[in-house]
Amino acid sequence: MHGFLTYMAVIIGGALGGISRYMLILFVPHHEWLGVLLANVSGCFLMGWAVQALNTRKRVPSFVKKGTTVGFIGGYTTMSTFIADFFSFMTENWLLALVYVFSSVCGGILLAWLGMVVGKKVAVC
């Protein structure tokens, strides 16, 4: 039962994460790469927060933790679309492609760190 709840939470979280990323991409028209970049860095902030404020709390059930981190935040951010965008940039300007990769990875690291700082202060319960 415990495992079933976790699987269901990851499935629902993944569905919500995927559609949220898609909505964000639609919200930034003509610049799909910018929507992906925004989803990735904001998702890294959420993950940093969750690692500190959610995963360390014993009172939060495991299926909620997995559904939020592995499911929702994991599915909201993406590596494959970001790499596909890198190739699109490469056909136009290799320098721009490298700046895009650098921004995504370093932006993600920076926002995840910021999320952890916030998570230490703003916990769930």
Add this chain to the structure above:
Amino acid sequence: MHGFLTYMAVIIGGALGGISRYMLILFVPHHEWLGVLLANVSGCFLMGWAVQALNTRKRVPSFVKKGTTVGFIGGYTTMSTFIADFFSFMTENWLLALVYVFSSVCGGILLAWLGMVVGKKVAVC
């Protein structure tokens, strides 16, 4: 109707992508980071293939393309968990953390390129 089908495809694709990534992580016990790395590089291969073999085909409906790329492959790969793993490595060994980031990004780029090469030869229809 067309938009509804696309939204549903992204939701279902995201759910399947999220649970597939979770299953892969469970399949590689004691090394969660390795499961995430495998999901990311194999997902990049799939995305490279899909960009060439699926997205360029006029006969494939748009909702199938979006459900597969934005939904399934997008949700199967993740940026946030990969960045969270980077921070876990950082507390132990910063060199290992940098090698992990380098492997994920360069591995993803290499596998996406390989996927595109395969996609040019092995198309859906």
